[in-house]
Amino acid sequence: MKTASPFLEIDADAARVTVRLDGADLSLPAGANLAAALLAAGVPVFRHTPVSGAPRGPFCMMGACFDCLVEVDGVTRQACLLTVEEGLEIVRAGPATAESADAS
Amino acid sequence: MQADLVVIGAGPAGMAAAATATEAGLSVVILDEQARAGGQIYRDVTRSAARRGDILGQDYSAGLPLAAGLEQPSITHVTRATVWQIAPDGAVAYSVDGRGAIVHGRRVLLATGALERPMPVPGWTLPGVMTAGAGQILIKESGVVAGRAVLAGSGPLLYLIAAQMVRAGTPPLALVETQSRRDTVAALRHLGGALRGWRYLVKGLSMLAEIRRAGVPRYTAASDIAVAGTDRAEALSFVAGGKRHRIACETVFLHHGVVPNMQAARSLDIPHRWNAAQACFVPETDPWGRTEIPNVFIAGDGAGIGGAKAAEQAGRLAALEAARDLDRISADARDRAAAPVRAALRGELAVRPFLDRAYPPYAAALQPADATVVCRCEEVTAGDIRGYAALGCKGPNQTKAFGRPGMGPCQGRYCGLTVVSILAAETGQGMDETGYYRVRPPLKPVTLGELAAMEETPAEDPAVMAADGR
Structure with missing residues (x-):
């Protein structure tokens, strides 16, 4: 799912750590906002909706819209309220397993 | 945990209120999600003003002294705190990193x-x-x-982000604005106020000049806006x-x-009324920000849109009244301190009627086409809402039973106003009559694990609190 990012990083000098996204290694800036870091890494789709399976990505970036829900270390959370740390296990709700998206 | 004043939100209103309250001798707990x-x-101003102040502008760096004002021993700033319940008696429940807790505030802002x-x-x-x-x-x-972005809609915030993108070296591909020349002409009636708020006009014009110099194409009176893509x-x-x-982006x-973000106030059943000029519901407060629940105050944009500088002043007023209320300062001292704050607040609000009229909401987004999704969480369309109205559904709470709008994780934050305006248009009722979603705690989803891990600190006996001067 990783594509060329539509976002540019102004200061790309932060130390990088490795997280796992759907089982694949991904290098993100340590301490960054997780939703912003994933967008900048070229990850536009964060989940698929439980109702129609439509793809969604971050919308408000301030914890209000819940469109950036991802499963982090087994708990469904808002990516825009999380910080990148080494070893995070991030799983996105696919169209087939979408029920987990509103489990929290 | 307990405090004289519990402040929810560490934006301009909350930060200014906390500092003013503590100057007046109150203990403060400020809870914030960030x-x-x-x-x-002023998101992340303590780190970003130094790094990106040139891109973000002086008005952003104005948040630095407010943030510094929280660094005082009598202020406890709880970060990453998600507030999910506020009780009328001042008990505020929140979670940090999956652990629930309650703080008791003698007053809550x-x-x-x-x-x-x-x-x-x-x-x-x-x-x-x-x-x-x-x-x-x-x-x-x-x-x-964003590298290849289009900005669409109306309002000064579009100019600000466009100017910031220009300064960052990636100008937007286009600025697509919905307001028309007629709106500008109608706004001229409020020019007197706008001239009193001339700093905002100068800032707006200089941002527009910056956007023009960068060669960003600008369209106005745009209609029939749609995002294409699969x-x-x-x-x-x-x-x-x-x-x-059609602009590829x-x-x-x-x-x-x-x-206004109404969730907290609505959850307390604080009465709101429709403000036609700002096209939003506004909670009823007195000039100090006090609500119908005497120990609960609202300050800042949550009490009506005024912008960051106005929010700061409103936060100070609420803190002064809370301090008077708790007998830390006299009514005279409160009024003396409040006089310059009120004058500053009036100055900040002077430009608002002009801006509200010059940049009205995009009409087609207030009454969307039938096929457009209005409730993002439950994927309910405008046509669905109209269908419920045709079946006799008159209010937004009833629509929940018909098709679940407002019942997803965002709890109506991004569909409430749309659902109410569609229903009002269909039934011919006013916005106040149509009403709004009944908002209930938890204000944010909370897990059973968080509740189980709750650190409940029992409230001190009020008599003991009074005896020891708290």
Whole structure:
């Protein structure tokens, strides 16, 4: 799912750590906002909706819209309220397993 | 944990209130969802002003002294705190890192600010479509700027983010505005106030000049706005100047004003009324921000849109009255301290009637086409809502039983106003009569694990608190 990012990083000098996204290694800036870091890494789709399976990505970036829900270390959370740390296990709700998206 | 004043939200209103309250001798606990103070307007200002102040501008760095004002021993700033229940007696329940806790405030200030007015246009749920506020937050907190973006809607915030993108070296592909010349002419009636707020006009004009110099194409009176794409935003299409335009892009930032974030106040059943000039519901408060519940105050954009500088002053007023109320300062001392604050507040609000009239919401997003999704969470369309109205559904709470709008994780934050305006138009009732969603705790989803891990600190006996001077 990783594509060329539509976002540019102004200061790309932060130390990088490795997280796992759907089982694949991904290098993100340590301490960054997780939703912003994933967008900048070229990850536009964060989940698929439980109702129609439509793809969604971050919308408000301030914890209000819940469109950036991802499963982090087994708990469904808002990516825009999380910080990148080494070893995070991030799983996105696919169209087939979408029920987990509103489990929290 | 307990405090004289519990402040919810560390934006301009909350930060200013905390500092003023502590100067008057109150103990303060300030709860905020972010890792660092600032709210959304000054998001991450303590780190980013030094790094990106040149891009973000002086008005952003104005948040630094407010954030510094929280660094006092009598202020406890709880970061990453998600507040999920506020009781009328001042017990505020929140979670940090999956652990629940309760803080008891003798007075509570809701300083939860604004949300973007929902802008349901076709395609607004596609990945790559975000609010303009989100675009700004990405720049402020993360230094992440969209490479090929179109800005669409109306309001000064669009000029600000466009100017910031220009300074960051990636100008937007286009600025697609919905307000018309007629709106500008109608706004001239409020020019007197606007001239008193001349600093805002000068700032607006200089941002527009900056955008023009960068060669950003600008369209006004745009209509029929839609985002095209299958799995993500691929283009923005619209009609302007009698022609259909299609601009290929990867990101669309939508904005047509901000509205009070009502969730906390609504959960307490604080009465709201429709403000036609700002096209939003506003909670009823007295001139100090006190609500119908005497120990609960609201300050800042959550009490009506005034902007960051006005929010700061409103926060100070609420803190002064809370201090008077708790007998730390006399009514005279409160009034003396409040006089210059009120004068500053009036100055900040002077420009508002002009701005509200010059940049009205995009009409087609207030009454979206039938096929447009209005409730993002439950994927309920405008046509669904009209269908419920045709079946006799008169109010937004009843629509929940028909098709679940407002019942997803965002709890109606991004569909409430749209659902109410569609129902009002269908039934011919006013907005106040139509009403709003009944908001109930938990204000944010909370897990059973968080409840189980709750650190309940019993409230001290009020008599003991009084005896020891608290």
